[in-house]
Amino acid sequence: MGSGDWQPQSTARLTLPPGIAAVWWLDLATVPAHRWAAWNTVLDAEEQARAARFVRDSDRQQYIAAHALLRGMLHRHGGLDARSWRFITGDHGKPSLHPDHRLDRLRFNISHAPNAVACGLVLDHPIGVDIEDRERPGGHLQLADAYFAPAEVAQLHAAPDAGKNTMFFLFWTLKEAYIKATGAGLSTPLDQFAFHAPTVRIHFEPSLADHDAAWQFHTLMPTTRHTLSIAIRHGGTGPLTILPRAANHQEVDRLTNTGDYDVNLKSRLQSGETGA
Numbered sequence: 001m002g003s004g005d006w007q008p009q010s011t012a013r014l015t016l017p018p019g020i021a022a023v024w025w026l027d028l029a030t031v032p033a034h035r036w037a038a039w040n041t042v043l044d045a046e047e048q049a050r051a052a053r054f055v056r057d058s059d060r061q062q063y064i065a066a067h068a069l070l071r072g073m074l075h076r077h078g079g080l081d082a083r084s085w086r087f088i089t090g091d092h093g094k095p096s097l098h099p100d101h102r103l104d105r106l107r108f109n110i111s112h113a114p115n116a117v118a119c120g121l122v123l124d125h126p127i128g129v130d131i132e133d134r135e136r137p138g139g140h141l142q143l144a145d146a147y148f149a150p151a152e153v154a155q156l157h158a159a160p161d162a163g164k165n166t167m168f169f170l171f172w173t174l175k176e177a178y179i180k181a182t183g184a185g186l187s188t189p190l191d192q193f194a195f196h197a198p199t200v201r202i203h204f205e206p207s208l209a210d211h212d213a214a215w216q217f218h219t220l221m222p223t224t225r226h227t228l229s230i231a232i233r234h235g236g237t238g239p240l241t242i243l244p245r246a247a248n249h250q251e252v253d254r255l256t257n258t259g260d261y262d263v264n265l266k267s268r269l270q271s272g273e274t275g276a
């Protein structure tokens with residue numbers, strides 16, 4: 001997410017009310033193949049270079065979709081054209097809006113997984129989102145044994161076999177959403193805070209100097225195979241209203257102004273093959 005030779009614009013305006021967190025997800029299985037090239041044009045040069053470096057098409061598509069969705073939501077709630085947004089990166093990699101936008105109240109976080117991406121937007125509060133594919137292969141219990149808090153490991157081992165996978169991804173996405181909301185990422189020891197199910201509560205070890213009363217969490221299953229968790233630090237001011245919903249590709253087209261983009265026509269124009 002580079003800053004390029006961008007100039008501040010005066011048309012930015014916030015339409016997201018305080019106290020509301022907009023969380024959208026996109027099921028990538030519903031996106032027509034020709035949209036990837038169109039959405040790629042909304043990304044800045046640095047994002048496009050990153051997208052081009054992915055070896056697998058599916059990884060590139062996740063990346064493009066997450067960044068196009070973010071830019072579309074920023075257009076919807078921040079006013080500027082989807083292509084205009086510029087970003088900076090924090091110490092542990094968390095992106096935020098470039099200070100030149102003078103929209104430091106507007107916070108966001110994105111997440112990508114096989115076949116789905118998600119983006120959360122809120123005013124004034126740190127937000128983290130994490131979406132995961134519950135069908136991803138791997139030794140989940142061994143991973144939990146190695147990295148999760150003892151209280152989470154105990155809950156997982158006590159769960160019936162049929163419920164273990166769901167509980168694992170509940171804890172995984174909640175833990176990721178928390179470390180993404182703080183921005184500290186994996187520099188936070190994952191065994192120093194524990195979630196409790198089924199009513200989601202968090203418990204912090206003293207080493208983290210954090211308080212459960214400052215946090216709000218929400219988890220949902222946006223598709224038949226994905227779990228999505230959202231963490232927001234309201235700091236004790238009381239819970240916000242989290243509005244999760246599915247986006248569709250037509251909406252991303254509209255918000256990013258790529259709906260009438262014709263890849264073949266553009267390449268013909270660039271190579272001078274047509275006078276159209």
Ligand SMILES: CC(C)(COP(=O)(O)OP(=O)(O)OC[C@H]1O[C@@H](n2cnc3c(N)ncnc32)[C@H](O)[C@@H]1OP(=O)(O)O)[C@@H](O)C(=O)NCCC(=O)NCCS
Binds near residue numbers: 063092094110130186
């Ligand atoms: C980077 C990390 C914060 C999230 O990684 P992830 O779950 O693989 O990736 P997600 O798709 O959910 O999120 C990636 C996005 O989060 C954002 N991000 C990157 N670093 C971040 C940070 N420190 N805090 C918040 N957001 C961050 C970026 O926008 C990134 O997308 P981009 O690279 O396309 O711009 C980090 O926690 C990580 O590497 N996790 C690996 C997964 C793992 O081992 N989890 C242990 C089990 S809980």
